[in-house]
Amino acid sequence: MNDPPAASASSSPPPSGRDLVACPGCDTLYARRSVRRGESAWCPTCGERLYGRPALTPEHLMGLVIAALITFLIASAWPIVEIRLQGIRNATTLSGAALALWQEGRRIVAALVFLTTQVIPLCDLLLVLAALVGARQGRGQGAAPAWAAVALRLLLHLRPWGMIEVFTLGIAVGLVKLSTMAHIVPGVALWAFGALTVLLAAILSFDLRSLWDAPLPAGTDAVPPPPSAPP
Numbered sequence: 001m002n003d004p005p006a007a008s009a010s011s012s013p014p015p016s017g018r019d020l021v022a023c024p025g026c027d028t029l030y031a032r033r034s035v036r037r038g039e040s041a042w043c044p045t046c047g048e049r050l051y052g053r054p055a056l057t058p059e060h061l062m063g064l065v066i067a068a069l070i071t072f073l074i075a076s077a078w079p080i081v082e083i084r085l086q087g088i089r090n091a092t093t094l095s096g097a098a099l100a101l102w103q104e105g106r107r108i109v110a111a112l113v114f115l116t117t118q119v120i121p122l123c124d125l126l127l128v129l130a131a132l133v134g135a136r137q138g139r140g141q142g143a144a145p146a147w148a149a150v151a152l153r154l155l156l157h158l159r160p161w162g163m164i165e166v167f168t169l170g171i172a173v174g175l176v177k178l179s180t181m182a183h184i185v186p187g188v189a190l191w192a193f194g195a196l197t198v199l200l201a202a203i204l205s206f207d208l209r210s211l212w213d214a215p216l217p218a219g220t221d222a223v224p225p226p227p228s229a230p231p
Contacts, residue, residue: 021050054206061206062132068199069125075192076118081175085182093189094118116163121200124162127155128203135211152208164200168193 021032021041025048032051035041040052056064079091092100094117101110134148171193175184 023048056206058132064203065125065129071192071196075189078188080187080189082185083182117167120158120161121164127151165197168197
């Protein structure tokens with residue numbers, strides 16, 4: 001016997017649109033059902049993912065965001081690497097590297113480096129923190145404050161421009177090539193960027209839209225699992 005679907009088609013929509021979900025693939029309307037933490041509901045018609053419940057709780061995510069903010073400050077304040085060549089030592093921070101590019105006349109590149117590796121990642125983490133605080137207030141007051149929704153919308157627009165992962169990979173490739181010409185000493189910021197990449201991957205796996213889902217009544221977690229995702 002097949003497992004029952006995690007969402008059921010609704011021929012007569014319930015009064016509240018909050019209880020409905022539209023399939024992004026075929027636009028079929030379904031009545032939202034509760035799912036276990038870490039599971040997702042799938043459209044039985046076209047196989048698209050409808051919604052899910054993150055494995056992480058908002059409290060876990062807040063801890064990750066605070067840890068990422070601390071790691072980001074360390075990565076920005078300490079030198080990335082120290083290069084030693086013929087008795088000469090040179091070390092710089094990420095902001096110092098962007099400033100050097102600016103002074104060399106490469107202002108567009110400097111602005112892109114500074115925005116995508118400093119400004120946007122910091123704004124991303126602060127907006128996630130604001131959305132979590134707003135959702136926490138909403139659970140106590142019945143509705144999240146308006147500024148929390150604004151923070152979430154800004155976050156969805158800014159997130160594609162964060163380039164910490166690309167920057168970390170670029171540093172790794174560059175250091176491998178430079179190691180044949182000079183002595184490379186990894187700085188504190190380099191290890192911090194590696195840790196920040198892992199933390200950001202965990203943060204990005206959380207579906208922030210689930211923060212606005214209505215709280216489930218007690219006992220509704222014990223439901224049959226949703227069907228497996230189609231191949």
